[in-house]
Every structure is written in structure tokens, then in C-alpha cells.
Amino acid sequence: MIPSRWLPLLALLLGSLAACAPAPPPTVSVPVDDRAEIAARLEADIAALASDALAGRKPGTQGGRDTYAWIEQRMGEVGLVSGTNDPGSYWRLPVDLLGVEPESAELVLGQGRRRVVVPASDAAVFTPRRRALAFGGPGTGVPVVFVGYGDGSVLGDALAGAVAVMLADPGRDTARRDALFHQRATAVLTVVPDSEALAAVRAAAERPRLQLVSEEEDNLAAYITDKACAEVIGARRWASWKAEAATQAFAPIELNLSVSIEATSDRREFASQNIIGMIPGSVPGSGAVLVLGHWDHLGECGPQGAVDRICNGAADNASGIAMMLELARRLKGGAPLARDVYFLATTAEEPGLLGIRAFVKDPPLPLTGIVAAFNLDMMAVAPAGSPVGFIGRGKDEMLDAAVLAALRRHDRALGDQNLADSFLMRQDGWALVQADVPAVLLSSTYGSRPILDPFIAARYHQPSDEVSGMELGGAVEDLLLHEDLIREIADPARYPASTPPRP
Ligand SMILES: [Zn+2]
Secondary structure: OHHHHOOOOOOOOOOOOOOOOOOOOOOOOOOOOHHHHHHHHHHHHHHHOHHHHHHHOOOOOHHHHHHHHHHHHHHHOOOOOOOOOOOOOOEEEEEEEEEEEEEEEEEEEEOOEEEEEEOOOOOOOOOOOOEEEEEEOOOEEOOOEEEEEOOHHHHHHHHHEEEEEOOOOOOOOHHHHHHHHHHOOEEEEEEEHHHHHHHHHHHHHHHHEEEEHOOOOOOOOEEEEEEEEHHHHOOHHHHHHHHHHOOOOOOOOEEEEEEEEEEEEEEEEEEEEHHHEEOOOOOOOOOOEEEEOOOOOOEEEOOOOOOOOOOOHHHHHHHHHHHHHHHHHHHOOOOOOOOOEEEEEEEOOOOOOHHHHHHHHHOOHHHHHHOOOEEOOOOOOOOOOOOEEOOOOOOOOOHHHHHHHHHHOOOOOOOOOHHHHHHHHHOHHHHHHOOOOOEEEEEEEEEEHHHHHHHHHOOOOOOOOOOOOOOOHHHHHHHHHHHHHHHHHOOOOOOOOOOOOOO
């Protein structure tokens, strides 16, 4: 599960409840002994994945590589076969990642003969490149264009190669900057109101971050405080330009300002792996069910100098992988299934759903053939008897109905829907929903605040998310619910595909 601060504003997407319920089918009962056995198997796999030996399962580390090697071995042990659809790569779907950490930055502005190196307290520059440099202004052949509060779109191609200077306008800045880069501006200099605003930009940009190589944006973005800008340009002149920019009639103007912008970054490109196995169905071409969970966690995240710095991620998300493996074992061991069932362990969920996004861009099976997907994330939090959080409700009527019917069969209460909805964009299923794949996350972890809040406060993304003291009662019930649902959905006679899957 990824932190909420990394998300755009959440639009609440509330589904409508089925108005009337048919007579409840018989409830599913599983012997108590069986449940204890399931809990023991979950605990053994969680303990292996959350052990200090895997050092927090961070992509790009030895612990990360050992984690997916362990998952491959377990997928084989529970009876899965490769789901890659690539004879050259048995379990692995490579995901090319890029880590960028800003190193140095310099912004120099000049007016006439005056040349000012803007101090770091008033300027910041970022690039994903190892080194990026841009010059503009008189004598350089590169225009410096003041676009005010606009996005330069009135200029069209005329902006190509230019250095753009824009005034910050909270809420619209990222989109405007992207538009300017899209028109091939060499660099964009954003004027922010004060040093506080600059510190906020810095805090967001200086955190080491991971992205997909395929989504890399090659750009050079500089920031300067309003005060520093006024000092170079002259307070009166700067004030008049800003006043003009605020009028309806404003058109971008070329500035008689020389600019030198430079930044360097520490870059590291590496491959991590999504791991995928499957149970082939008995009716080829009838579609697929996808079970997924992320294997990665944060590595070391405890404070410097702490005795235990490893974030073991027992609940987040060793528990989801353990549940996936046990589900695979039980489904494989039971009656044959008509549809294919895929089991996908994703990498790099924590830095922003990167592994699943790579899967969506280059899937080994047609996404249109996936009739339903079940994400498993932070499954070992609630005790038995807890209500079920239903994340992803309201996107697919047929899946909603199947889930609600299964809850009744299992005598499980539906949890707080607002709470569940608030996690929609924070989990791998979101990338599937965006690609029109029906995807839900069903877990007692997200059913009620009295269950979720203490976990978030005491363990979430902390070294204390360890095997000891973990609660598996809710996880076992959730597993049985999934097993039942997947059996139903893997059967085209009981669950017809809403759109016919393509071969
Ligand atoms: Zn997490």
C-alpha cells in the first residue's frame, strides 16, 4: 500500500447497492482444523518473506532479488506453471526502473553586464539526466520567453528550443510545466512566491525516487523566488510584467534576460521483475482470472542509528504474497477450473505502482480477457469476524454482485465503504481499473477504522511491521472468501464474461 501523500486528490467513486437481495444461498463452512492449517502455512511464508535476510525486499537490492527468486521457487512448489507466455523467460517479466537523486544545481541570471549566481536559498534546478545545461538570452540564439500564468500554447511551435519563464499558480503548475516541455521548451523557469514555496518544491523533488524507464521525462526544471527575480530584473520592471501577465490581453513576451541553468543527478538504471505463474484452464480462450499482490517493500526505513532499521513488511505485503501462494495451492489441488487463473507478484508498488503499470503496458495476456482481478495487499491485520473492506466497488456491476453474494454465503459483513474507497488509488488494482480491467481488493484490513487505524499508527511502513504479533484470523477468512469467488468466476457457466475475450 502506498502512502496517501503521493496521490492526487481522490474523487470518491461510490457504487450503488443492489436494491434487493435474493434468498441467501447456504453459507460456506470450513472445518476449524483446516483454518488452523491455512494460518500455519500463511505464517510460514510470511516469516520467510519478512525475515531480516531479505532486508525489507527493496527493488534493486540483493534482498529484492532474493525475494523474487524465493517466490519463483514457491510458485513451482505449489504447482503453478509460467505465466509469461515467453519460453525464454520462465517466471519473470522484467521491469526497467530508473532511480534519480538530484546532485547539484546552478542558476545564473544576467541583465546587461550584470551577472548573478542566484543563491541556493532562492533557486533550485532539477533534471533526470546525469547533467543538463541550458543557455538563453541575448547572444545565445535561444529566446527567453515570459509566458506569465499561461502554458505557452498560444505560441505553438515557436516555443521549441526556448527557455520559458512562468509565474506559479498553485494547482495548475505541473500541467502547465508539462505543456511547456511538450512544446519542446529547453528549460522552464518557474517563479515561486517565496522561500517557503521553494522549500516545498525542494522537499518533493529531492527525495530519491524511482520511475519506469519507459515513463522517463527528459527535462530541465528551474525554480526561483519572486524576490530574487525582482532583484535581477529590477523591482519596477518585474512588477509591471507581472501586472501585465494578470490581464486578459497578455501575450507572451521575449525577455532581454540572459539565463544559464545547470543541474546534475545521480542516476541508476536497473531491472527488477514481476513474477507470474498460472493454472491453465480446461477451456482455452474462455478468459482469465488474475490474482495479484506486490512483493516489494521499503528496505531500511527506520531512523538512522536505530537498532532495527529494516522494514520487514510482514503485513505490507508479505501477507498478500503468502495468501496468493496458498490460494494457488488450494485452487490447483481442487476441481479443475475452466478459465486460466494467473498469479502475479508485482515489483515496485511502494514507489508508485510501477510494477503493475509496466504489466499493464506490456501484458503477457490480453487485458480484455481478464474477467476479474483480485489484489491482495496488507492482508494480515484484522481478527476473525471482522467486516470486509471492498475496494474497487462500483466499477463493474457483475463483479460487485458476485462479491456481495459471496460475502452473504460466507456470512461476512460489508465494511465501511467510505474507508475502503479512500484506498482505491493507493493499491495496484488502480492501474488495472484505469485500463478497464475489473479489479477489486477485498480485505478485513480495510473494513473499519477501529481495526485499520491502530495498525497504521503502530506498524504501517515502520520496522515494527514484523511477524510477531501479527493477526491472521481475518486473513484466513478472506482467503476462503477469495477461493470461493475465484472458483465461481473461473467458471464461464456461473460467471459469463461481460465482453467476449479476444483470443
Ligand atoms: Zn506499503
